[in-house]
Amino acid sequence: MPELPEVETIRRDLAARIVGRSIAEVEVPDPAIFTGYKRGSKAPKDISLNGFVRDLKGKTILHVLRFGKYLIFEFKQEGALILHLRMTGQLLVDPEQFKARLRLVLTGAPNLVLVFQDQRRFGEVAYAQNWRLFEPLAKLGPEPLNGGLSPEHLRSKLKFRSASIHSLLLNQRIIAGLGNIYANEALFHSGIRPERCGNSISGKEASALCANIQKVLDQSIASRGYSMSNYVDTFGKRGAMQNHSWVYDWEGDPCRKCKTLIVRRILCGRSVYFCRKCQR
DNA sequence: AGCAGGACCTGATGGC
DNA sequence: TGCCATCAGGTCCTGC
Numbered sequence: 408m409p410e411l412p413e414v415e416t417i418r419r420d421l422a423a424r425i426v427g428r429s430i431a432e433v434e435v436p437d438p439a440i441f442t443g444y445k446r447g448s449k450a451p452k453d454i455s456l457n458g459f460v461r462d463l464k465g466k467t468i469l470h471v472l473r474f475g476k477y478l479i480f481e482f483k484q485e486g487a488l489i490l491h492l493r494m495t496g497q498l499l500v501d502p503e504q505f506k507a508r509l510r511l512v513l514t515g516a517p518n519l520v521l522v523f524q525d526q527r528r529f530g531e532v533a534y535a536q537n538w539r540l541f542e543p544l545a546k547l548g549p550e551p552l553n554g555g556l557s558p559e560h561l562r563s564k565l566k567f568r569s570a571s572i573h574s575l576l577l578n579q580r581i582i583a584g585l586g587n588i589y590a591n592e593a594l595f596h597s598g599i600r601p602e603r604c605g606n607s608i609s610g611k612e613a614s615a616l617c618a619n620i621q622k623v624l625d626q627s628i629a630s631r632g633y634s635m636s637n638y639v640d641t642f643g644k645r646g647a648m649q650n651h652s653w654v655y656d657w658e659g660d661p662c663r664k665c666k667t668l669i670v671r672r673i674l675c676g677r678s679v680y681f682c683r684k685c686q687r
Numbered sequence: 688a689g690c691a692g693g694a695c696c697t698g699a700t701g702g703c
Numbered sequence: 704t705g706c707c708a709t710c711a712g713g714t715c716c717t718g719c
Contacts, residue, residue, distance in 0.1 A: 408712025476713080493713050527696045529713065570690060587712055635712065636699075675691060
């Protein structure tokens, strides 16, 4: 899953642990981890395994940044490593947790091994001389937690859209960092049904959505993320946000506000959970 | 342009 | 126990 709160939890842990450290060794057990390098296809022209290893070796990590669900290791010398965990990616520093599907291994002397482990192999990494020019980052919408997301922005992005509000909230060009869990939760707290058209959202509802998006993300960061099956932090520890969700994964259970049974439905190929009475 | 649906992968789970 | 179908938190691509 990792959505914004999970990636932010990882970022904070890593920032405390790897800033100022240098990369001594680089192993790439699964080259398909490179952005654009798909299984069965040839590597794109601008990607070479040897070049990648050469780019990273000896670099000192200056900052660990996050934009949406992307993590960025910015180097002191030049360049940056950009990572996306997609559905099942994990970044681990505890060797006890290294199991299978290791895709990238960074070693920093002394006593640091960072592993990108990824069951479904959807995760990706890229090296960029200047991460600010990395296209997927440039396309991201505003960050919900640094004041960049306003009701006016949201309303203007939804105003002429006929797609469901749920799928629009998952659109990273509109808001960076939301995924299915927090989209469902924010819609519940705002009293909005997931299948409502974007253009039906009023100014008042957009304000409520903004506030509730920030609320659920903040709460999840405080809980160190939502652990369903795969997500764990860099030490392999689960988060606790699943204990604080109101609708996500609660199909058939009574709504905590009104006791109406929570409904699950498939919308655009994704599971949505909602309360028929609390959400209109 | 914007939308829905499928593809990308693997492992866990549930039904028979 | 064993096999098969179904499902999963993200994003990109395709065709309409």
